[in-house]
Amino acid sequence: MHDSHSAAADDALKIPAEGEGGLFRQSWYPICLSSEVASGQVIGRPFLDGRVVVFRTEQGDAHVVSAYCPHLGADLAVGTVRGSNVQCAFHHWQYDCTGTCVKTGIGDPPPRAARLFKFPTIERWGIVWAFNGEAPLFELPQLPYPDEQLEIRAYKWPKPFACDPWVFAANTPDMQHIKVVHKVQFSVPDPHDLVEWDPWGLQYTVKGIHQGGVEIDWRVGLRGTGFFWRHGTANGVWSAAVTGFGLPRPGEHQVYGAYIALKGPNAEQQLATLRALTERTIGEDEPLLSSIHYRHGYLTKSDRTLAKYFQLLRQYPRAHPSAAFIR
Numbered sequence: 001m002h003d004s005h006s007a008a009a010d011d012a013l014k015i016p017a018e019g020e021g022g023l024f025r026q027s028w029y030p031i032c033l034s035s036e037v038a039s040g041q042v043i044g045r046p047f048l049d050g051r052v053v054v055f056r057t058e059q060g061d062a063h064v065v066s067a068y069c070p071h072l073g074a075d076l077a078v079g080t081v082r083g084s085n086v087q088c089a090f091h092h093w094q095y096d097c098t099g100t101c102v103k104t105g106i107g108d109p110p111p112r113a114a115r116l117f118k119f120p121t122i123e124r125w126g127i128v129w130a131f132n133g134e135a136p137l138f139e140l141p142q143l144p145y146p147d148e149q150l151e152i153r154a155y156k157w158p159k160p161f162a163c164d165p166w167v168f169a170a171n172t173p174d175m176q177h178i179k180v181v182h183k184v185q186f187s188v189p190d191p192h193d194l195v196e197w198d199p200w201g202l203q204y205t206v207k208g209i210h211q212g213g214v215e216i217d218w219r220v221g222l223r224g225t226g227f228f229w230r231h232g233t234a235n236g237v238w239s240a241a242v243t244g245f246g247l248p249r250p251g252e253h254q255v256y257g258a259y260i261a262l263k264g265p266n267a268e269q270q271l272a273t274l275r276a277l278t279e280r281t282i283g284e285d286e287p288l289l290s291s292i293h294y295r296h297g298y299l300t301k302s303d304r305t306l307a308k309y310f311q312l313l314r315q316y317p318r319a320h321p322s323a324a325f326i327r
């Protein structure tokens with residue numbers, strides 16, 4: 001039996017689920033692959049338990065906005081792109097890249113309040129990302145090489161995982177998991193001591209031996225709850241990988257990612273190796289992440305970094321400013 005004191009203590013330890021109280025963590029989330037939306041096209045995607053569209057202007061810039069037209073609610077995914085605006089199919093109202101209605105089909109002046117919710121949008125590594133907020137609270141990081149020097153292969157994992165994005169993110173501070181499932185042998189006595197924290201996540205250096213005797217020297221890290229990256233060398237050769245955890249609806253995430261090599265004569269062969277590594281690693285996680293009922297009942301000393309990440313998750317800002325627009 002719980003007394004009232006321990007019930008209150010349990011409440012304080014709870015990690016809020018996505019969608020709890022109508023709120024979602026404020027993070028960058030992948031929405032689609034860049035290759036899924038060509039210039040002059042618009043596509044619809046589920047996001048935050050609602051629906052958004054991604055449209056790419058004829059000039060080539062991608063924007064993520066709420067899907068439903070404020071006039072009578074038509075889905076803009078069945079609309080078209082006109083120059084740098086998205087046009088609703090129903091009565092041809094047009095919205096610019098800030099989400100403001102700038103034109104009606106019939107010529108009536110647009111109602112001043114008619115607007116879409118405009119998500120902060122960025123396109124990076126072949127993926128379109130949106131931030132859950134009016135303005136981003138932090139930026140996605142940059143790799144140590146400019147894009148011109150990189151071969152980037154973006155992918156969408158074939159099916160969604162049945163848990164919130166942060167559950168996958170929590171693999172990064174989960175040292176027990178990294179050792180026993182991914183079979184990384186750290187060459188330092190205690191990797192926990194290497195972890196560097198900031199308000200939006202963590203980074204640390206993994207030096208050790210990966211499967212097949214591959215010697216790795218990697219920086220790994222999280223930014224928010226929708227983004228993981230790692231970059232560094234394996235047997236002396238530099239590469240990188242980014243993984244995004246999209247949030248279509250509570251209790252589900254869709255993985256988008258990219259593996260990245262330096263341009264050069266060996267790039268294709270390296271990309272094949274990176275693809276195999278990506279498929280193996282996410283494949284090792286997939287059965288776990290599709291069936292888990294996450295809890296944190298008994299942590300041991302090897303969970304020191306994970307416990308600190310749980311604390312970050314408890315305090316993490318949650319909001320849903322697009323709620324009235326996307327449903």
Ligand code: FES
Pocket residue numbers: 069070071072073074088089090091092093
């Ligand atoms: S419903 Fe979109 S213009 Fe009328």
Ligand SMILES: [Fe+2]
Pocket residue numbers: 171177181182285
């Ligand atoms: Fe994992």
